[in-house]
Amino acid sequence: MIFCQLLIFGLTMLTVIYIGKDDQTISLIIIGSGLIINLIVSLIIVISAIRPLKDLLGAVLHAAGEKTSIKPPNPNEKRYEKTGFRDALQTVYEMASNHGDIQAATVQPQIVTTDNQTIAIQPNSPTEVLAALDNTPCGFIVLDNERKVTYANKAAPVHTGTNGQLAVDLLFSEANTLLKWLDECEETAVHAENMWTRVPDRLPNEENRRFFDVIASYHKGAKAETVLTLIDRTGKYAVDEESLDFIAFAAHELRGPITVIRGYLDVLSDELSDVLRDDQTELFRRLIVSSNRLSGYINNILNTSRYDRRHLKVHLAEDTVANIYDTIKDDMQLRAGAQNRLLNVSIPTDLPTIAADRASLSEVFGNLIDNAIKYSNEGGVINVTAKLNGNFVDLSVEDHGIGMPESVVSQLFQKFYRSHRSRETVAGTGIGLYISKAIVESHGGNISVRSIDGHGSTFIVSLPIYSTVADKLKAGDNSNVNMINEGNGWIKNHSMYRG
16 A cells, blocks of 8 residues: 555656646646545555455354354355465354364263273264264265265265266255255355255156155355255155055046036036026036036146156247136136135236146136135135236235245145145145146246235236247247256256156
8 A cells, every 4th residue: 555655646746747847736636636546546455455354254253153244255256266365264164163073073082980990982983973874764965165975875865977976866846956045055144954845866657766854054164064964754755656646547537527527517507597496506506616626626636747757848829817817717706606705806908918828827827716715714805916017927816814824835835735724624635736836837937925824815926928938939839848947967956847
């Protein structure tokens, strides 16, 4: 800073001597400009000089667990490597995460006295500890700060890739992968934990398929930055998967008879409309609602089976939300009326068109409205609205019923998940929202929910405007292949809807 100030002062004086020596005003302007330049340069130098100190302070505060608005610095950034500051940050994080190791290194042999002798028991060595982990049914995987597998015990689902490095065999859903969570941790956390349930290591129909509950522990900057603990739940979850295979087969066989029953009910209700009493008309109406609902369950089961096998490819065409809803309008009004609910629908016809498979999206809309009917209160109002939201069209289904606590909302779109309260009061399969999410994401959209326990829920389906995806559709012969993301990298992050 002193050198820069002397240099600027010298240049200013030389400029005054050669340019402004005969004009006092020009001399003052030159001197003033020199002072301003000197101030700016000094400020830049000060900021550059204290930036490492600020980063170090942020690392210390986060390592100590203090609440701070300072973003934790990532020691793997190139600028730290160039300046040599990476080692300082790495040391802070390692000291925070390995403080227990320092104590462990100083543990003295345990003295045990028996009747006849005194025995000194030496602490287990790291090699003995790792060998012991191979005898456990749980899988353990360690990743370094470059996300490479540095250790895996025998029970861990890993394989050796073509590059000679270990790779993890876990099929996360695209919306909530381990890689995405690690990216978030690098940005915002020093220590973090997360858990995933029902994570398979192979695709359906592949031999020796296992299911795990995965617990991840993250410690920024540590040599073992991420530790995965995998609890084998195959015995619990495989039963559901096998049951789904059988149910899908049965549902396929039932689809034909149910279609015939629905057809006969429609014909009979029309032909006998002049002779039926009011109570008989109501009976026909209830039969039609029940048969349509059963048909919806069957479609859900068959779609879930296809979804798990990554065959949920759809061909999309230009359509409107209003036209899609019209295909289920009568059925929805019947269901609402049969349950003594009021269905209030407001879908503007002038909204932009979307890219849609009409049959699939009508199933999604029907699932959401049917849920709103089931979980709202007697005489309740269900609002179905649509609006433009940037490059998306949002369809909202709002009820004012029992709502859900936060613990339920976070697991709502998992397959077979049903809360304890819903299992006791409302019939269902637990896969309607699971398949709805798959269908919406196969359209390049997303589905979300807001809920307050005891006050109702709002489900929102966001679908891209047709004009924003038209080029991708044309390139893929109107298939959705180009509109969905594919997982890659050292971990198998397959989109379950990828096809």
